[in-house]
Amino acid sequence: MELFAVPDLPEIRAGDDLAAMIAERVDLRPDDVVCVASTVVSKAEGRTADLEEFPAGPRAKEIARNLEEISGDEKDPRFAQAVLENSTDVVMEEPFILTEAPFGHVSVNAGIDRSNVPDHDLLLLPERPSQSAERIHENLPESPPVIVTDTSGRSFRHGQRAVAIGWAGMPASRDWRGETDRDGHELQVTVQSVVDELAGAANLVSGEGDGGNPVVVVRDWDFGDHDGSDNMFREMRRDFVRQALRDWEYEP
Structure with missing residues (x-):
């Protein structure tokens, strides 16, 4: 696949039409995926x-x-x-x-x-990032999928990376359960968070600091013939790390 930044976007202000600004600068295809940094979504929405x-x-x-x-x-x-x-x-x-x-x-x-x-x-x-992604998705020419990304830290690891906080036009994950590996073993638990992986890939192109490019297009990536899901955030009864944190006290 190919990733490239949308060039020459100006400082985004409240009320700006992100979809129109993107469309003016790149010819999109329906199977592209447009990754938009939450910073510019928030600025356009007056957040x-x-x-x-x-x-x-x-x-x-x-x-x-x-x-x-x-x-x-x-x-x-x-x-x-x-x-x-x-x-x-x-x-x-x-x-x-x-x-x-x-x-x-x-x-x-x-x-x-x-x-x-x-x-x-x-x-x-953004208050509702998936709704923000939906508005951009609907107003872009060819209506490609849109992912709203944000940079955050990682448990158990140093450093930050981008994740998806909103998406539209595609499922959040592709489900490999029931399919087989190369040795014929049936996969039991593999659900791949493709919106997070695409967000991370886009962040390598968009960059950080004062040289950042807030919109990146992913081209020639294929979801494949898999079931999809929009489940992203663990519910409390299955989030065992978060349950443990409720009883944890900080000790310097």
């Missing part, structure tokens, strides 16, 4: 905010105070308040805030970004 919009309550002040003691760095309780208000569950409060977004994604600080926001303090994740 910027300032710290003064989040006056800190008692819980946010306590969280900020505890994090300040752990790190030795000053923590703004208004940021902690922003995290709380953009989360449906707080998995951990220290040594960092790990939260669940309303659409199911678990990430540090509710995925709130403090970089690449020229006119505001904060950039929030």
